[in-house]
Amino acid sequence: MSIRYPNGKKFEKKRIFSGQKNVNNKDDRFSNRGMSLEEDINETNDYYRAHQIAVIHKKPTPLQIVKVNYPKRSAAVVTEAYFKKPSTTDYNGVFQGKYIDFEAKETRNKTSFPLKNFHEHQIQHMKEVMQHNGIAFALLKFSLLDEVYLLEAHELMSFYDKQDTNRKSIPKKEIEERGHLIPFGYHPRIDYLKIIDKMIDRC
Template identity: 60%
Template sequence: MTIHYPNGKKFVKKRISTDKNNVKQHENTFSNRGMRFEEDIQESCAFYLARDKAVIHKKPTPLQIVRVHYPKRSAAVVTEAYFQQPSTTDFNGVYRGRYVDFEAKETRNKTSFPLKNIHAHQIDHMKQAEAHGGTCFLLMHFRAHKEVYLVPAAVIVDWYENKDKTRKSIPKKDIEAAGYHVPVGFLPRIDFLKAVDDYIDSQDRKEDE
């Protein structure tokens, strides 16, 4: 089956090495794996689900089917499809009785996070979800530093809509000040619920003041 990304390029499945030494190194060292950021978050979500800590899943990317082959009357085979542009964010679910909704982003930049990595439809979605009591945020991965931060949606929206329009990125020092550091390890790989706890607790304290 031929699958195309939203930019029209064909989806090409990457070959996975079967060399035992490479596999062992891939499994044992987080940094050597290049982080596979979204996949690691999905594995963390599965870890939380298996331990009944949270129910959070990655939203499937919608497909537009353009060609179907019917080898039999009772069977249909999709032979060509396109990945559509998602209209919301990457992940959502329930934790501590709250609806949580977030996007996962990464950058190779060492000192800032490019605003071009965030899309208008994601901003709109997070604003709508938070208006209805949701807890929304971005998980930002600074690949060069192997650091991950939870950045509240309100901070992202403020930068995206109200800050100096000449800026094309958010300084890393501002993300460190406004965000919450996410531990990175083995099980779970991206322990983002610890940062979510810190964020929720800080919001509760503000409401009590």
């Protein structure tokens, strides 16, 4: 029997900093509340669907399937596949007839949000959505502070497009000023559509 002490913390931290996402988010207990951003959003979306507020789904993880086995009398098994970079954001759907599209990212940084968390094609996709009058935004979580902000895509772009070798992140202060803090709730946990609803009213 082996007893393992939790001394692997540094490794885990590094992985989170790199902006990678765990496939199985059940193990992602980054935040003080013990819930990953993805879990919170999935529950929120379930709430929206159950209460007929909106229909928003997370897209499946894109995989390049190379080999599939078809064992007799059982389900097909994919035995070789590779992760592909997503060509769009992770979440989209419909709210009041309008197209909703967003990406969710978290960081353990406390003072700024690293832009490398966003893939180039995700940014490109958000720009296209804006062109077609879709509603595009990002949900940004500061895990250690337990704060989630909604940042509209055009604000995100204003930082992304002017990043240089010196600055590859958005200062938290700017996110506070130009974004919208979403208070945690019980049901739904992250009520991001409340903010979107107000924006639509303003239009």
